[in-house]
Each structure stands twice: as C-alpha cells, then as structure tokens.
Amino acid sequence: MLQLDRVQKTYTYKKQQIYALRQVTLQLDRGSFVAVCGPSGCGKSTMLFAAGGLLRPDDGVVKIDETNLYAISAEKRAQYRAAEIGFVFQEFHLVPYLNVLDNVLAASLALEGIHRQIKIDLRDRAQELIERFKLTDRLSHVPSKLSTGEQQRTALARALLNQPRLLLADEPTGNLDDKNTEVVCQHLAEYAANGGMVLLVTHDLRVASYANDIVQMSDGTILADIADI
Amino acid sequence: MDARWADLPKVTQEISAYLPDTQVIEKITKAQARANMRMEAAKLAEQTLKQEKIHQQHLGNRCRTLAASIISASIVAGGIWMAFLSLINVRNRRSEIGILSAVGVGSGQIIKLFLFKSIIVGLLGAVLGCFIGLLAVMKINDPAIKSSSLSFAQIFSWRLGLLIVICVTVLAAVAGWLPAFMAAEQDPAETLRQD
Numbered sequence: 001m002l003q004l005d006r007v008q009k010t011y012t013y014k015k016q017q018i019y020a021l022r023q024v025t026l027q028l029d030r031g032s033f034v035a036v037c038g039p040s041g042c043g044k045s046t047m048l049f050a051a052g053g054l055l056r057p058d059d060g061v062v063k064i065d066e067t068n069l070y071a072i073s074a075e076k077r078a079q080y081r082a083a084e085i086g087f088v089f090q091e092f093h094l095v096p097y098l099n100v101l102d103n104v105l106a107a108s109l110a111l112e113g114i115h116r117q118i119k120i121d122l123r124d125r126a127q128e129l130i131e132r133f134k135l136t137d138r139l140s141h142v143p144s145k146l147s148t149g150e151q152q153r154t155a156l157a158r159a160l161l162n163q164p165r166l167l168l169a170d171e172p173t174g175n176l177d178d179k180n181t182e183v184v185c186q187h188l189a190e191y192a193a194n195g196g197m198v199l200l201v202t203h204d205l206r207v208a209s210y211a212n213d214i215v216q217m218s219d220g221t222i223l224a225d226i227a228d229i
Numbered sequence: 230m231d232a233r234w235a236d237l238p239k240v241t242q243e244i245s246a247y248l249p250d251t252q253v254i255e256k257i258t259k260a261q262a263r264a265n266m267r268m269e270a271a272k273l274a275e276q277t278l279k280q281e282k283i284h285q286q287h288l289g290n291r292c293r294t295l296a297a298s299i300i301s302a303s304i305v306a307g308g309i310w311m312a313f314l315s316l317i318n319v320r321n322r323r324s325e326i327g328i329l330s331a332v333g334v335g336s337g338q339i340i341k342l343f344l345f346k347s348i349i350v351g352l353l354g355a356v357l358g359c360f361i362g363l364l365a366v367m368k369i370n371d372p373a374i375k376s377s378s379l380s381f382a383q384i385f386s387w388r389l390g391l392l393i394v395i396c397v398t399v400l401a402a403v404a405g406w407l408p409a410f411m412a413a414e415q416d417p418a419e420t421l422r423q424d
Binding site: 046049052054055056074075078079080082083085087089093094095096106107109110158 | 338
C-alpha cells in the first residue's frame with residue numbers, strides 16, 4: 001500500500017515561494033491503478049516524485065507498506081527504489097550510450113553484491129521483457145537509433161525488471177502516437193491487474209480512462225476523486 | 230708578467246735606498262715594450278675570457294629559470310584545462326547521474342563510477358602527454374640537426390615525470406569526484422529537472 005499523508009512541498013524561485021503540494025493525502029492499494037489529472041504546474045509530477053522517493057517533501061509522510069521513505073537514509077532509499085519502485089518518464093530518461101539490453105539492465109546495477117545466479121536470472125528476465133515489448137530486433141541499438149515508441153517501451157521494460165511493487169509513470173504517453181500510447185497504457189493496466197500498484201500522472205483523459213480511479217489536482221491540492229463525482 | 234721584469238720596482242727601491250740622490254731612469258728597449266704589450270694583451274684576453282665564462286653562466290642560469298617557469302606554467306595550465314574538461318564531462322553527464330539515481334543506484338556507487346573514469350582518463354592523459362612531450366623535445370634536440378644537443382638525462386627527469394603523472398591524476402580525480410558528489414547528493418528529481 002502507498003500512503004501519502006499531508007505531504008507539502010515548496011519551491012523558492014527568485015525569493016518567491018511556490019507551493020507545489022499543499023497537504024496532499026492519497027492512498028493506493030495493491031492492484032490499484034490511479035491516474036492523477038490536472039493542468040501543467042499543478043503539482044502532479046512533484047507528487048509523483050515525492051511518492052517515489054525521488055524528492056524529499058518539506059512536510060508529511062510517504063509510506064510504502066511499512067516503510068517510511070523519508071525516515072531512512074538516502075542510500076537505503078535508493079536501494080528501496082531499486083527493489084520496489086519502477087519509473088516511466090515522459091522524456092524516457094534512457095542512458096544515451098547504452099544499448100536496449102543494457103538500459104533495461106541498468107536497474108540491476110543498483111542491486112550491488114547480488115548473487116551470480118540472480119544476475120543471470122535478471123538477464124533472462126530482461127530478454128523476456130524485451131521480447132514482450134517487441135524490441136528483440138533492437139537489442140543492440142542505442143536510444144538515438146530507436147523511435148519514441150521503442151524508447152518508451154525500453155523504459156517500461158527497465159521499470160519492470162526488478163518486479164517492483166509500485167510503478168510510477170509521469171506523462172508516459174506525452175511523446176507517443178496513438179498506437180504506442182495504447183500499448184503502454186495496456187501494459188500499465190495489466191501490471192495493476194496482476195497485483196501491482198500504478199500511479200499515473202497525465203493531462204490526457206483518454207489515457208486516464210485506463211485507470212481504475214482518477215483524481216483531479218489543482219494548485220498543489222487534490223480536488224476530488226473523479227470516480228466519486 | 231715576465232719574471233725578468235717582476236723585480237724591477239724592488240731593484241729601483243734598493244738603488245734609491247743606497248744612493249738617495251740618484252735618479253733611477255728605466256729605459257725600455259723595443260723588445261721589452263713588445264713583451265710588455267704582449268703581457269697586457271694576454272692579461273686582457275684572460276680577463277675577457279673570465280668575463281665571458283661568467284656571462285655564459287648567467288645566461289645558462291637565466292635559460293634554466295625561464296625553462297623552469299615555462300614548464301611550471303605549462304603544468305598549471307594543463308592541470309586547469311584537465312580539471313575544466315573533467316568538470317564539463319561530469320556536468321554533461323548530470324542526466325545520467327539523475328537516471329541512475331532514480332533507478333536506485335546509490336550515490337556511493339555513482340561516485341565510484343565517475344571517480345574511476347576520471348582517474349583512468351587523468352592517468353592516460355598524463356602518461357601520454359609526458360611521452361609526446363618527450364618525443365617532441367628529442368626531435369628538436371636531434372644531434373643530426375643541432376650542433377650542441379643535450380643528453381637524455383638533461384631532457385627527462387623521472388622525478389618530474391612521476392610528479393606530473395601523480396598531480397594530473399589527483400587533479401582529474403578531484404575534478405571528477407566533486408561534481409559527481411554534488412549531483413549524487415541531490416534529490417534525483419532535482420538532478421533530472423536540471424537536465
């Protein structure tokens with residue numbers, strides 16, 4: 001279960017305080033797929049980063065099951081991210097000089113000192129994901145040689161490598177065509193159906209419609225659960 | 230001075246002592262005059278030679294000082310350039326640091342990765358730089374094109390070479406470590422946003 005309890009985050013820009021998150025409270029259970037909608041700059045991405053242990057909030061608690069993400073050290077939080085959280089970003093964020101296979105395996109770099117057999121298993125799983133996302137013939141290609149859809153599918157494969165509990169997606173379809181948008185959304189829905197938790201940030205209601213639950217955000221606050229409206 | 234003429238002042242003094250009212254007049258023959266001139270010329274040549282030697286020594290010292298300043302300035306400039314390149318390299322790789330950090334690679338591991346690369350690049354650069362520099366000096370100093378060439382020991386100092394390699398490697402390591410450390414210590418979201 002992912003829990004955000006009265007999370008606050010403020011940015012300072014030219015001595016002016018910008019409230020990105022104002023006392024945000026949200027809960028995700030296993031198997032849930034929640035989409036967060038709202039205009040640009042409303043704090044969606046900040047909330048997603050805070051939920052994933054990527055951005056320390058000024059106040060409030062972020063918990064995944066029994067682990068309070070910001071009560072542990074940065075090093076332990078990184079280990080937790082590696083093992084339990086997967087990310088998919090709008091800009092893909094692939095390592096430019098690594099090929100598809102190595103990019104997918106980049107997540108395993110974090111699992112330091114793991115047994116040789118686990119490394120072999122992760123390699124097999126990476127191959128399996130690459131096959132599943134139809135990237136087999138692109139195995140040795142670097143990101144610049146891939147289409148945007150292929151880049152996003154590579155990023156999705158990387159996010160799923162360590163079989164995380166939580167998958168966070170920040171506008172994952174923002175740069176994709178309709179066909180690739182559908183592929184990505186279907187995979188996210190499938191992942192949630194298999195017991196994972198998905199938190200998706202988007203301003204596209206068509207994409208949000210794949211989720212079980214849609215919440216609306218504005219000016220750093222969760223306005224309403226659209227499903228409840 | 231010719232030995233035959235060395236005692237002349239003494240002889241003149243002795244004559245004056247024994248014969249106080251006697252005026253001693255030295256009459257120089259042409260041969261004596263020539264001998265005197267030769268002696269003066271030899272004295273002058275000796276002095277000139279001595280001065281020339283001192284001048285050459287000064288010139289040598291100045292050249293050595295100039296060479297030492299140029300070498301020191303080159304090392305400092307090369308070091309700063311090397312540090313600058315490492316800094317740019319790590320800054321350009323901020324997004325990579327952000328990505329690795331986001332997928333859960335710890336800051337220690339990221340710093341190790343960048344430090345290792347900086348040390349390898351610094352070490353290779355220093356060794357290669359020393360080698361190319363040495364080759365260039367040996368080419369300039371080739372006895373076939375230069376009349377007074379220097380020996381290998383005068384051109385190359387193992388101590389200086391080792392010092393350069395150590396200094397450049399340490400500098401590259403620091404230049405690689407510092408920005409990597411700063412980026413890795415930031416929240417991954419901040420690093421990704423700055424990309």
